[in-house]
Amino acid sequence: MSPRHDGIGASVRRKEDLRFLTGRGMYVDDVARPGQLYAYILRSPHPHAEIARLDTSKAAKASGVIAVFTGADMEKDNVGGLPCGWAIKSKDGSPMKEPPHPPLAIGRVRHVGDQVAVVIAETYAAAKDAAELIEVDYRPLPAVASIADAIKPGAPQIWDIAPGNTCYDWEIGDKGATDVAFRNAHKVARIELVNNRLIPNAMEPRAAIGDFDPASGDFTLYTTSQNPHVIRLLMGAFVLHIPESKLRVYAPDVGGGFGSKIYHYAEEAIVTWAAGKVKRPVRWTAERAESFMSDAHGRDHVTTAELALDKDGRFLGLRVSTNANLGAYLSTFSTCIPTYLYATLLAGVYTTPAIYCEVRAVFTNTVPVDAYRGAGRPEATYLLERLVDVAAREMNMDRVEIRRKNFIPNDAFPYQTPVALQYDSGNYHATLDQALATSDWAGFARRRDEARRRGKLRGIGVSTYIEACGIAPSNIAGALGARAGLFESAEVRVHPTGTVTVFTGCHSHGQGHETTYAQLVAEGLGIPIDSVEVVHGDTAKIPFGMGTYGSRSLAVGGSAIVKAMDKVIRKGKKIAAHLLEAAEADIEFKDGKFTVAGTDKSKALVDISLAAYVPHNYPLEELEPGLDETAFYDPKNFTFPAGCHIAEVEIDPDTGITEVVNFTAVDDVGRVINPMIVEGQVQGGVAQGIGQALLESCVYDENGQLLTGSMMDYTMPRASDIPSIGVATHTTLCTHNPLGVKGCGEVGSIGSPPAVINAIIDALSPYGVREIDMPATPQRIWQTIRNAQPAQAAE
C-alpha cells in the first residue's frame, strides 16, 4: 500500500459524493432542454400479434400533440434495425439466425412491451392521453414464453428464419475426450437446474433525450448508458446513419446499470430521430412499468450437467447441455452471454481435464435477454458449485475436501483450461481457508443444534468460484465473433498549472471511478487527489471508449490511464532533461518530481507543465509543446478474480421463510486501489446474488403475459432481507496488466447464489431434500419440505 493517504490502497472518501448527497447529481431526467417535447411510447399488450391496422390520425389531432410516428415512418426514412454485437456460429458452422429489430415494430409485435408507436407532445400527460386515441387492430398469434415451450415440436414460430425458434446450437470443448472420461468414471454426479430469469431494475429508470441543432445539423443524445461511445457507434452507423462527427452521445450521472444500460435501445434511436423530424428536443423517461417490459432481462437458462469422478473424488470430465432464452429479438450482446461468457468458465477453479458443453439459444415471445451483473459467469458458477455439492454427496466426501482435492494448485499458473481460457494467477486454497476461518465453519454444528432448539433449520453452504473480467483481447474476441473492439482509451491532460484532467472511455454509474482513477493518477503523478478531475460519459470530450461492463473499468480502463500517464512521464522527462541540462536517461520521476539521478537537482510536475504550455525555454525543435497524452490499451487476456463465499441460513419450517444469518465473502480481485469501494461493490453484488437465490424471479404465464410487471410482484431485495455482509480480500496479482488488478464489480453476484442454495439444501437435508431451484421463496421451501418423504424427515 502506498504511504499516501489518497493513493493506491487507501479508502479515500468519494469525490463524486458531494453532488449526490446534496441533490445536485445530474441524471438524464434532470436535464431540461429549451423547447423540449415529451415522448410517450405505445407498447404492445400482446406477446405475439400481427398489426392488422394502425391508425394514428385521431391521436395526431389531440391537444398538445406535435407528431405521432410509427415503424412505417422510420422505415420510410431508411432507419435501420438495432444491431447485435456478437455473431455466434452453430456446431455445423452455420451463422446464428439474426432477425431484424426495428425500433418501432413493423407489421408484427413479438413481446409484451414491444414498441408500436410514439406520440410527441408538449407535455408527457398530453402524449399519454393522446396515445389512447391510437387505433391498433392486433391479430393475436400463438405465443411461447418458456424455453420448454419454444423448443417443443410444432411450437409457434417467432421468426421464419429461425426454425424451431433456434438462434444457434453451439458447442465448446472436446466431446470425445469427455465421453471417454465418463466411460472411465467411478461415479457420475448429475444435476438439472434452472437459472431463474431476472429483471435488473437499476433504481434510475432508463431515459433518453434527443436534441437536434438545425444550424449545424448536429444531433445530441442524452442517455442512461454504461457506454456512450458504443451507442454512438451502433446508432450512428447502423440505425440512423449519422456520422460520428455529427452525433454526440452523453451519459451524465447514471443511476445504476448492472448490465441493463449497456445495450442500444429502441428509445434512444426514436428520440434522436424524432428530434430531427420535429426540430425540437424530444425526451422520454421510462415509467417503472416500462422498465419491466423493455429493459433487457438476465439469466434464464435450463441446464442438465454431469460430472464424472474417479474413485478418489477427482473430477474426470464435465458434460453440460444448456438451453438459453434470448427473448424475442437479439439484444446488443445477448448472443455471447450464454456462450463465451458462460461455457468458457465451466472449468471453475478445478483441474477437470475434459469438458464439453453445448448451448441451444432460443427465441421466445419475451423481452430480450442480455447481460445482467455477472452475465454468463453466475450461470456457470451456480451450475458448477451446485454440482460439486452433489458430487460430494455421491462420493460421501466432505464438501470442502472435494473442492480442495480438485483445486488448480498454486504452482500450476498459467493454467490452460479445456474450455479456451488461460488463468494467469490465483490461490484458491487461501481464499477458502480464510473464508472457512472467518465464517467459523468448524463451529457450525453447534450453531445448527442451537437453532434446532429454537425450531429453526440451519444450514451452511460454500461456493468457490472463478470469473473472467475485462473481456479481451480484441483480435481473439473478433475471431470468436465479436463485432467490436474491446480495448479502452484514456487521455491524461496535465494543465499548465499542474492540475490534471483524466478522460476515460469507461463510465461510472455507481462504481466510483472519479475517485479510484483519481487515486491512480494522484499516486502516479505525485500530486494531491484534489488536483485530479475525472471526466467520463461524453463522446464530445473523450477520444473513444467501450464503456463499463464486465468489471473491466480498472483492469482495462485503469490500464489505459496508466499507459497515458507513462507517456506523460516520458515526455516530462524530456522536458526536465532540457530544463535541468541533463541527459534524458539520467532523469528519474518519483513523487511528482523529475530529478537528475544522484543529484538534488529536480523539477516538480508543475514546472514541467508550465514549460510545456509556455515554451519559452523548451526544446521546440525536438518536442511539441503541451502535456496531454492519449493511450489505448488492449488487454492480453481476461483477468480472473476468484474466491470463496460462505452463506449460513436459518429456515422457519412452518412458513418456509429463509433468513441469511451470516455471509462471508473472501475474494481475490487483484490489487485493491480503494478498499472501501471494493467492499461496497462486493456487498452490492452479494445482495443481488441473495436476491436471485431467495427473492427475484421474472414470471411469464404460458401465453407470454408478464406476471411480474411491477415491484408489487417482482421482489426487490430490501434492507430487511439482506444481512450484514462480511467482506475480505486475499490478493494475487494479475500478471498481465500494469496495475495487477482483476475486477470486483461482479464477484458478489457470481459467488453468492450457489452458496445460499447449498446452505438451504444443507438445512433441509434432514428431510432428504437434495435439490431446490432459485428463487427459494418461502412457498417453494414449504412445498419442497412437504414433497419430501416424511419417512426421511428428521426426528
Place this chain on the structure above:
Amino acid sequence: MTQVSMTINGKPASADVESRTLLVQLLREKLGLTGTHVGCDTSQCGACVVHVNGHSVKSCTILAVQCQGADVTTVEGLATDGTLHPMQEAFRDNHGLQCGFCTPGMLMSALDLVQQNPDPSEREIREWLEGNLCRCTGYHNIVKSIQAGAAAMRGVRAAAE
C-alpha cells in the same frame, strides 16, 4: 390550473399546477429541484421521499394540491451554508451511496427515523427502510451510515444542550 403555495426548504414557493400534478412533479419539473427522484410508479422505491410538515412521505404519492400551505423539506434543504448535514456527512464517510439515485430518499427517510428514534439498532434501521430500495449497496453501508449519522446528531444535540 390551480395555484399552490407552500414553503420549500424554508422559502416560499408557488406554481400553477393541474389537479393531477404530483408533489414530485411540482418539485422536479416546475421548481427545478431535481434532487428528489422517481424510481417506480407503485410507491415502493422511496427515491422520492421528502418531508411534508415534518414527516417523511413519498412525493410521488401525494398531489401537489394536497400540499397547499405545507412545509416541505427536500434533500436540497439539508446542507446549510455549504456545510453538510451530519447525516449527509455520515453517508459520505461510510460509503453509503454508489450511483446516488436512491440517496436523497434514503437521507430523508433516515432523518425521519432519527427524529423518532435517536439511537436506532441495526434491525430497527433495516425495518424502517422498508420503503426505500437501493440496488447498489446491498444496504450494508447505508445501515452503517444511518447509525453513524444518528450518533453524530446525538452528539450535536448533546453539545447544544
Place this chain on the structure above:
Amino acid sequence: MYDFAYHRPASLADAARLAKGAEAKLIAGGMTLIPTLKQRLAQPSEVVDLGGLTDLAGIRIESGRIVIGALTPHAQVASSPDVQKAIPALAHLADGIGDPQVRNRGTIGGSLANNDPAADYPAGALGLGATIQTNERAIPADEYFKGMFETALKEGEIITAVSFPVPERAGYAKFPNPASRYAVIGVFVSKGPQGVRVAVTGAGNGVFRVKAMEDALGRSWSADALKGLAVPADQCNGDIHASSEYRAHLIGVMAKRAVQAAG
C-alpha cells in the same frame, strides 16, 4: 393519471354532498387511490380531499373502547400510548402496514373504505368486532365487509371514526407478500366483549371469520387448541406468491402465532 376536478371541503356535510356524484372519489391519505390513478385504472371526474376535516383525526378513549378518527394515519395509531396500552395488537397491526411513509399518510378510514382483500385493518376491525361510524350511522364490522373492495358504505357515506372494544387479549400475525408487503395471510385473534374472534385477511375475496377456530379458542385459549384446524384450500386464493394450499397452511400458522402473541 387522467385529470380531474379537485375539491377540499371544509365540512363533513360539504364532503358528503361532493362525494355523491357517481364519478367522484374520496381521498384521505391517498395511498391506494393515487397509485390507482397513476396507473389509469380509475378515471374520477372529481376527487374530494378529506384532508381539511381535521376533526376526523385523533384517538380517544371512551368507556371500554378506543375510538380512532377516520383520518388518523397508521403511524399515529402505531405510536399511540393509548392504543399500545389498551390494544397492543392493533398498534402492532398499524405498525406493519406498508412502510413508514405509507404509515405517515395512509389512514384507517381510507383503508377500511377501500377494503383491499389483502389489507391489514379489515382483519383488525373484524377481529375485534369494531364499529364503523359514518356520517350517517354506525355499522358493526360483521355487517360492513362485503367482499373484494366492497363495503356497506353507500354513495356519499363517509367513515368518520372506528370504535374498537378493548379486548381481554388480542394478537395479529401477518405473513407479508415478499414483493408488495401486503398480507398474503394476516390473522387477527381476540377474546373480549365481542366474544372470541378469528379474522383472516389475504386469503379470499375479503376478510372473513373462521368459526371453527373461534369455537376451539372459546373452549381453550391456546395455540394448541388450533391444532388440526384448517381453512380448506379451495376457499383460498392462489397466485404466483402463494398457492391456495400454501395460503390455507399459513392461516393455521399465523393463527397460532397470533394467539401466542396475544398471550
